[in-house]
Amino acid sequence: MQKLPIIDFTPFLQEGPEGRQAVANAIVSAAREVGFCYVKNFGMSQDFMDAAFAVSEAFFKNPAKTSTPFKVELNHGYGGLKGEALDPSKPADLKETLTLRDVAKTPSGADYWVNPEFEAFMRCLYASMRRSASTIMQAFAMGLELPVDYFDQRHSGEVQTLRLLHYPPCKFVSEGQLGAGEHTDYGTLTVLFQDNKGGLQVQGLDGEWIDAPPIPGTAVINTGDLMARWSNDTLRSTPHRVIPRPAAMKEGRQSIAFFSDPDSDVLIEPFATCVSEKKPALYPPVTAGDYIMGRIKASQAK
Ligand SMILES: O=C(O)CCC(=O)C(=O)O
Numbered sequence: 001m002q003k004l005p006i007i008d009f010t011p012f013l014q015e016g017p018e019g020r021q022a023v024a025n026a027i028v029s030a031a032r033e034v035g036f037c038y039v040k041n042f043g044m045s046q047d048f049m050d051a052a053f054a055v056s057e058a059f060f061k062n063p064a065k066t067s068t069p070f071k072v073e074l075n076h077g078y079g080g081l082k083g084e085a086l087d088p089s090k091p092a093d094l095k096e097t098l099t100l101r102d103v104a105k106t107p108s109g110a111d112y113w114v115n116p117e118f119e120a121f122m123r124c125l126y127a128s129m130r131r132s133a134s135t136i137m138q139a140f141a142m143g144l145e146l147p148v149d150y151f152d153q154r155h156s157g158e159v160q161t162l163r164l165l166h167y168p169p170c171k172f173v174s175e176g177q178l179g180a181g182e183h184t185d186y187g188t189l190t191v192l193f194q195d196n197k198g199g200l201q202v203q204g205l206d207g208e209w210i211d212a213p214p215i216p217g218t219a220v221i222n223t224g225d226l227m228a229r230w231s232n233d234t235l236r237s238t239p240h241r242v243i244p245r246p247a248a249m250k251e252g253r254q255s256i257a258f259f260s261d262p263d264s265d266v267l268i269e270p271f272a273t274c275v276s277e278k279k280p281a282l283y284p285p286v287t288a289g290d291y292i293m294g295r296i297k298a299s300q301a302k
């Protein structure tokens with residue numbers, strides 16, 4: 001079975017131009033070939049993420065979690081079990097979520113936060129995730145021969161979203177029931193941390209499902225639909241899903257995702273370097289906001 005590459009960011013953060021370019025090329029190759037890889041040493045420690053998982057676990061145990069219900073227009077709030085169907089042809093997802101968009105600009109107070117301690121931790125986690133996503137997007141920019149801050153200029157935080165996910169324990173699952181149905185992500189880049197239970201799978205080019213097991217000290221990253229459109233399908237937006245593994249069914253599973261998506265008014269049309277006479281533009285231009293809101297609305301369970 002195919003394995004996903006692991007890319008070490010140490011040379012990108014600590015070395016000169018050659019080391020930076022080598023990491024940039026590796027990250028773009030992985031996105032071209034599979035659309036998914038692991039990254040390590042990119043600025044988030046395992047200790048910090050262990051603390052984040054503990055905070056997330058406490059949140060999902062807190063009955064007050066439902067006091068900030070998910071609002072589609074804001075892409076913000078708590079979504080209960082089976083509230084989302086990432087694959088609308090299958091039973092709705094066996095997961096609950098807390099979605100936090102544009103945290104830096106989200107006001108304090110009970111409409112948005114279950115308590116001030118939780119708010120303080122999430123603001124810190126959001127800032128770290130955003131910084132890490134920026135580092136990784138800078139590598140993408142270099143690998144795609146764009147100005148190094150190309151993505152930073154278009155990701156102010158407005159549509160960058162932190163999401164806590166909890167797949168609760170379950171005794172059995174019915175036919176076709178998944179934790180998260182098969183889907184592609186919507187935007188530029190997703191950075192995903194998972195606990196030790198496993199279950200994430202990524203579809204290879206031959207249609208076979210490749211396991212993406214947890215590896216301590218790493219995050220899984222993938223490129224989403226808008227990155228595929230921007231790059232005229234040079235980079236992939238690869239289908240993935242979460243299947244219920246025995247350990248997760250027994251004890252539950254947690255993951256924490258950061259969706260680094262472009263500001264609403266950014267027009268996504270292919271990079272000049274990715275179109276040619278032989279390969280004309282595959283998609284009409286679309287604004288990031290219209291595309292992402294369309295996908296969010298389509299994923300709500302009916
Ligand atoms: O929980 C996971 O490991 C993956 C979740 C996911 O793919 C998503 O929320 O887009």
Ligand SMILES: [Fe+2]
Nearest residue numbers: 183184185240
């Ligand atoms: Fe996903």
